[in-house]
Amino acid sequence: MAHKEILLHIRERFAKFLTENQHRKTPERFTILETIYSIDDHFDVDSIYKIIKKNGMHMSRATVYNTLELLLQAGLIRKHQFSDKAAFYEKSLYNNQHDHVIVLRPDGSIDRIIEFCDPRIDAIRKDLEQYLNLKIDAHDLYFYAKPQTDGSPKT
């Protein structure tokens, strides 16, 4: 689907959610939504705030934060607590199912986040569903990593 169509669809979905839940449809809220769907990365409140500011829009951090909460409720973004520091978010639609390797620095801060998709994880889910007779709706899987210490970086 073209980016323009995606934006149209997510705007409609967010508008419907805001109306149904009696929230105002402010231009700021839609700007935040479109900004998120225009980047292919994980972000925290601060980084999305900086991108919006760089694009010439003025809004408070509180507006950004509150809008992220609404987008979470609307199912338009996903929240990750990769570390005990800031929460990260990413778009949840038009974004293939994947899991994460979080590479940490010695001080525990995040160096980078690597996404991967492995069908074996889906096979585990199916096995568990059958074995437990349950329907699994979602999962979070984070691998925490540090660089190899023998000095030969593997890719």
Ligand SMILES: [Zn+2]
């Ligand atoms: Zn991701």
